[in-house]
Amino acid sequence: MTTKDESPVLEITRIFEATPAEIFNAWLDREEWASWIGPEGVHCDVPLLEPRVGGGYRLIMHLPDGNIIRIAGIFKAIESNKSFAFTWGSAEGDRRETLVTVELRDLHGRTELKLRQEGLPTAADRDGHDKGWNSTMNKLVAHLAARGQQRSSDSSRRPHGVA
Amino acid sequence: MNDLNQIFAALADPTRRAIVARLAKGDATVGELAGPFKISPPAISRHLKVLEEASLITNQRQGKHRRCHLKPEALTGAAEWIDFHRAFWSASFDRLDVRLKQTRKDKKS
Numbered sequence: 001m002t003t004k005d006e007s008p009v010l011e012i013t014r015i016f017e018a019t020p021a022e023i024f025n026a027w028l029d030r031e032e033w034a035s036w037i038g039p040e041g042v043h044c045d046v047p048l049l050e051p052r053v054g055g056g057y058r059l060i061m062h063l064p065d066g067n068i069i070r071i072a073g074i075f076k077a078i079e080s081n082k083s084f085a086f087t088w089g090s091a092e093g094d095r096r097e098t099l100v101t102v103e104l105r106d107l108h109g110r111t112e113l114k115l116r117q118e119g120l121p122t123a124a125d126r127d128g129h130d131k132g133w134n135s136t137m138n139k140l141v142a143h144l145a146a147r148g149q150q151r152s153s154d155s156s157r158r159p160h161g162v163a
Numbered sequence: 164m165n166d167l168n169q170i171f172a173a174l175a176d177p178t179r180r181a182i183v184a185r186l187a188k189g190d191a192t193v194g195e196l197a198g199p200f201k202i203s204p205p206a207i208s209r210h211l212k213v214l215e216e217a218s219l220i221t222n223q224r225q226g227k228h229r230r231c232h233l234k235p236e237a238l239t240g241a242a243e244w245i246d247f248h249r250a251f252w253s254a255s256f257d258r259l260d261v262r263l264k265q266t267r268k269d270k271k272s
Contacts, residue, residue: 039254
């Protein structure tokens with residue numbers, strides 16, 4: 001983290017033993033996406049995925065405790081086997097919407113995937129109707145932490161040094 | 164308008180993070196906050212103003228002094244948002260990794 005970082009952005013980089021095309025298809029094909037999206041133990045349905053600019057998708061996460069998180073968004077950009085971007089937000093009246101950009105870099109047999117998520121809600125949103133969303137998120141985070149599935153290779157520009 | 168962008172911008176500076184860390188232990192006057200830093204009182208005041216505008220702190224005049232108070236609730240939204248999504252994508256990528264390896268195996272056999 002440097003002092004230049006002024007906007008809240010989540011960045012995760014991961015290298016996969018696969019070609020960019022294989023990863024691209026794993027994201028943009030509805031059934032493929034449903035097969036891996038979401039944490040282990042959290043069943044996800046993808047009732048809609050339209051892999052074109054302006055096309056929408058819907059994602060329903062079934063948490064182990066019975067809670068459900070509904071996500072929806074629209075594809076903003078798609079470049080075959082290279083990159084794509086889509087909006088990501090709660091489908092339930094919460095105005096919180098973010099932009100997720102995924103870039104694939106060919107490493108000759110392997111592929112580096114870079115995910116960037118940006119765009120944060122206003123304080124007014126946070127203080128109002130999204131408390132349920134936050135508490136559901138917290139449950140999922142706790143669930144994941146308990147399973148020890150967080151990887152050290154992930155990075156985010158989260159402020160640290162604060163108590 | 165106070166939004167999370169403003170909070171992150173406020174916390175991007177190491178001096179301001181140190182001020183927040185100090186206030187997490189308890190309220191302090193501007194003079195007490197300036198103590199550990201080798202910067203001028205006006206510079207400290209500017210940092211405090213940024214933190215105030217991001218709704219991270221408040222201050223109240225007490226006689227000659229201004230007393231600063233941390234509003235930790237301002238940090239909650241940003242931290243939760245990032246924790247959730249980092250955990251979500253990270254765990255999803257674990258599964259994608261397994262899935263891709265499985266697909267390759269299936270192709271070979």
